[in-house]
Amino acid sequence: MKKFFIYWLPVVLYAAVIFYLSSLPNVSPNLGGLWDIIVTDAAHFVEYFILSILFYRAMLHTSSFKEAYKKGVSAISCILYAVSDEIHQSFIPTRTASVGDLLIDAVGIILGIYFFCKFFLNKRKA
Numbered sequence: 001m002k003k004f005f006i007y008w009l010p011v012v013l014y015a016a017v018i019f020y021l022s023s024l025p026n027v028s029p030n031l032g033g034l035w036d037i038i039v040t041d042a043a044h045f046v047e048y049f050i051l052s053i054l055f056y057r058a059m060l061h062t063s064s065f066k067e068a069y070k071k072g073v074s075a076i077s078c079i080l081y082a083v084s085d086e087i088h089q090s091f092i093p094t095r096t097a098s099v100g101d102l103l104i105d106a107v108g109i110i111l112g113i114y115f116f117c118k119f120f121l122n123k124r125k126a
Helices: 002-023 034-062 067-089 099-125
Strands: none
Touching: 002 034, 002 067, 034 067, 034 099, 067 099
């Protein structure tokens, strides 16, 4: 049980941070035009890149699934959370749900799992 909390508590806490940030009505960096878009898109990418690494790490240490299933379950779970986050944002004044943001989130998720496997797991096996 202790192992479960060590690996899943960071996932839950990080998801809570994402939920909190999504509940803020005005998160625009106010840099102007294109820079606002770049910064907010980068924030979406990084948020979900990190979430996918935490989720996949928890799956690695607490699940008996085969490796491919762990990756798939991690990616699908994080994407579903991103969908719920976009729906949540649609209820916040001055925020909207965006398919574009969801796509950026999905790219961050997939690349997060890929880079974690490529750079962390390969070094650990060597």
